[in-house]
Amino acid sequence: MGKNITDYTIEEITQFIKDNLDAVLLVDAETDIYKTVVKRGMFTDFIDETGSYKALIEKLWFHLNDSMDKVTEDYQVFIPTFGKFSGKYSKRLKIEEGGNTHAVQMTIYPVEENYYLIILDELDNSEYMKDFFTNEKVTTIQNTYLFSMYIDLFKDSTSSISITEISDDTMHSSIKYSEWRMMIVNMIWPDDQSMFLERTDPEYLKKNLMPGRTSSFDCLMQNLEGKFIWVKLIFSRAETTNSEEDFRYVFMVQDIHENSVQLMSTLKKYEELASKDALTDVFNHGRIETEIYNSIEIVGRTKRHISMMMFDIDFFKNVNDKHGHAVGDMTLKHFAYMLRQHFEGKNSVIGRWGGEEFVVVCYDADSETAKRYAEEIRSKVAAEDFKVAGNITCSCGITQIIKEDNFNEAFDRMDKALYKAKSDGRNCTRIG
Numbered sequence: 001m002g003k004n005i006t007d008y009t010i011e012e013i014t015q016f017i018k019d020n021l022d023a024v025l026l027v028d029a030e031t032d033i034y035k036t037v038v039k040r041g042m043f044t045d046f047i048d049e050t051g052s053y054k055a056l057i058e059k060l061w062f063h064l065n066d067s068m069d070k071v072t073e074d075y076q077v078f079i080p081t082f083g084k085f086s087g088k089y090s091k092r093l094k095i096e097e098g099g100n101t102h103a104v105q106m107t108i109y110p111v112e113e114n115y116y117l118i119i120l121d122e123l124d125n126s127e128y129m130k131d132f133f134t135n136e137k138v139t140t141i142q143n144t145y146l147f148s149m150y151i152d153l154f155k156d157s158t159s160s161i162s163i164t165e166i167s168d169d170t171m172h173s174s175i176k177y178s179e180w181r182m183m184i185v186n187m188i189w190p191d192d193q194s195m196f197l198e199r200t201d202p203e204y205l206k207k208n209l210m211p212g213r214t215s216s217f218d219c220l221m222q223n224l225e226g227k228f229i230w231v232k233l234i235f236s237r238a239e240t241t242n243s244e245e246d247f248r249y250v251f252m253v254q255d256i257h258e259n260s261v262q263l264m265s266t267l268k269k270y271e272e273l274a275s276k277d278a279l280t281d282v283f284n285h286g287r288i289e290t291e292i293y294n295s296i297e298i299v300g301r302t303k304r305h306i307s308m309m310m311f312d313i314d315f316f317k318n319v320n321d322k323h324g325h326a327v328g329d330m331t332l333k334h335f336a337y338m339l340r341q342h343f344e345g346k347n348s349v350i351g352r353w354g355g356e357e358f359v360v361v362c363y364d365a366d367s368e369t370a371k372r373y374a375e376e377i378r379s380k381v382a383a384e385d386f387k388v389a390g391n392i393t394c395s396c397g398i399t400q401i402i403k404e405d406n407f408n409e410a411f412d413r414m415d416k417a418l419y420k421a422k423s424d425g426r427n428c429t430r431i432g
Helices: 010-020 055-061 074-084 125-142 177-187 190-199 204-210 257-275 285-301 317-324 325-341 367-383 409-425
Strands: 021-028 035-041 089-097 100-112 115-122 145-152 155-165 214-222 228-237 248-255 305-314 347-356 357-361 394-400 429-431
Touching: 035 055, 074 257, 115 367, 155 177, 177 190, 177 305, 190 228, 214 305, 228 257, 228 305, 285 347, 285 357, 285 409, 305 347, 305 409, 317 325, 325 347, 325 357, 325 367, 357 367, 367 394, 367 429, 394 409, 409 429
Parallel strands: 394 429
Antiparallel strands: 021 035, 021 115, 089 100, 100 115, 145 155, 145 248, 214 228, 228 248, 305 357, 305 394, 347 357
16 A cells, blocks of 8 residues: 555655656757757757757747747748746647647746756646647637737737647746737738738727727738738727726737638629620720729839730621621720730730720730731731631731820820821821
8 A cells, every 4th residue: 555645755745746757858048049858758859968049949839839840041030039938838739749739738947047947847638638629610610810919018928828829738838028019020022011911000099999808900910830821910009997098909910811812703703704794705895994094003103014905807897798797896805805815915905996906915015026926916807717707807007105195195196097097098006
């Protein structure tokens, strides 16, 4: 029969702990060094005898939660802030080693300033996995929030930091809000950085967010794997007994990437439908008119060459009168298809102006280049068999946009060039 509980001495208990702990490490955070005092089991090969404390933090718990994959290099800047402790600290780790998942309990004891004792013990994996599967549904919901923390603007502090891609537990960190803000801005998509700095500015938050209110905005942000995803950044100001002078907030980053991509795809689909000519599948009158305005604005502020041309199918009325409007529609679709094929890869935008007239805006093309494009397609059309309609031809008027142009001036030159082509016998190209 074993001893009575009161018979055990502190020396025996200490020896039991010494003989059963899986790993004990001593850390000097100031010089970034750790030394292994004890290691056994899975830690025999997993932890070196000595090494960098920063590298140890990364290896033990600053990695993606579902694998040992490293956090992208931009986020490595935060590792030192997760390794400073002013009191006892404990957390559960998930470590992949040798193809197996190990549940590890880590406990940290500050010995003196910047000196820590780290104790690591592997848990019974079967019991851990029971807990894991029990909480899996809740974790899946929570993981739509990639990051959360508590902010005190009066103290310029952060606390209760949770990064679900690294761990389900709260991370230990000692970083000022002002420092965190200037570090995290590098993970925001360049076009969104100015908005991020404005909306996260302490004075902006104090002025625009009343107690109990929430504010959010969407932006592209780099995740821990280094990919830019759509997220919603959320600030919620706490309601306290002294709310008017108390500037404490909960900050969260929500993963909205899948929904945002789906929404943008849907919007893009409807935008294209609204911009396309239903018969010919090129841009409609309103959309190609906008393209002309845009090209004139570009030429006005840059040195780019942009030309535009208008095609008109010769004697198209005869096709309708002789074969009917169904054949006429079929001929227009065939003609538009040839235009699309010919201008593919030529940095050009095609639209149906109306009836049998089509406009093409050619970027990075002067009038001579545009004329070459036009002559090539004009010859192809003349040689093409348009089935019931037989052989048809087209005429084309071209103009190069100049800095002084407005819409009416540029369009009038193109229109007059087309009129000249038709006056000169059709089936030809003229520059205006």
